[in-house]
Amino acid sequence: MSVEFDEGVAPVPERRSFLGLISGLIVAGISAVLGVTIGRFSIGPAFTASSGQDWTELGPLDEFAEGKLVKKNVIVSQDAGWGKFQSQRSVWVVRKGDDVKVFSGVCPHLGCSVNTRADKFICACHGSEWNDNGDTLAGPTPRGLDTLEFRVEDNKLKVKYQDFKQAITEKQVLS
Numbered sequence: 198m199s200v201e202f203d204e205g206v207a208p209v210p211e212r213r214s215f216l217g218l219i220s221g222l223i224v225a226g227i228s229a230v231l232g233v234t235i236g237r238f239s240i241g242p243a244f245t246a247s248s249g250q251d252w253t254e255l256g257p258l259d260e261f262a263e264g265k266l267v268k269k270n271v272i273v274s275q276d277a278g279w280g281k282f283q284s285q286r287s288v289w290v291v292r293k294g295d296d297v298k299v300f301s302g303v304c305p306h307l308g309c310s311v312n313t314r315a316d317k318f319i320c321a322c323h324g325s326e327w328n329d330n331g332d333t334l335a336g337p338t339p340r341g342l343d344t345l346e347f348r349v350e351d352n353k354l355k356v357k358y359q360d361f362k363q364a365i366t367e368k369q370v371l372s
């Protein structure tokens with residue numbers, strides 16, 4: 198059995214180029230739409246501020262040991278444009294008698310997680326350090342730790358979580 202090709206119906210080079218161009222444009226368009234959609238879905242939340250509207254209970258005030266740096270996790274709501282979702286953030290509580298401070302667990306330099314070593318706060322990413330008042334001791338951080346608004350109701354400590362702009366000297370809420 199043999200197959201014969203009719204050379205008379207083969208597309209002329211110009212027509213092939215035109216079809217190739219159209220195909221390329223369609224593929225590029227689909228890739229751009231997919232790229233934007235996937236990009237917004239995957240990395241959008243990292244650049245999205247928390248709504249910051251809700252008060253989150255952290256626990257009974259007298260359960261925060263005097264002078265200790267205590268980490269608590271809070272669930273915050275975010276709107277990434279394509280939808281709302283929830284994520285977990287950390288805050289740090291320091292209680293000295295009636296004096297209470299609640300710090301964001303996000304480093305004001307470039308956003309790594311704040312941790313502790315002995316009685317001070319540290320950021321392992323670039324070596325910033327703060328004392329238990331949130332004052333800067335070392336490193337490239339442009340400001341002290343960001344304090345969060347809190348209140349005490351029926352001996353329960355509650356915090357209003359917010360995100361702040363990084364790498365600037367002033368504390369500014371990320372909106």
Ligand code: FES
Pocket residue numbers: 304305306307308309320321322323324325336337338
């Ligand atoms: S991100 Fe914390 S010191 Fe750079």
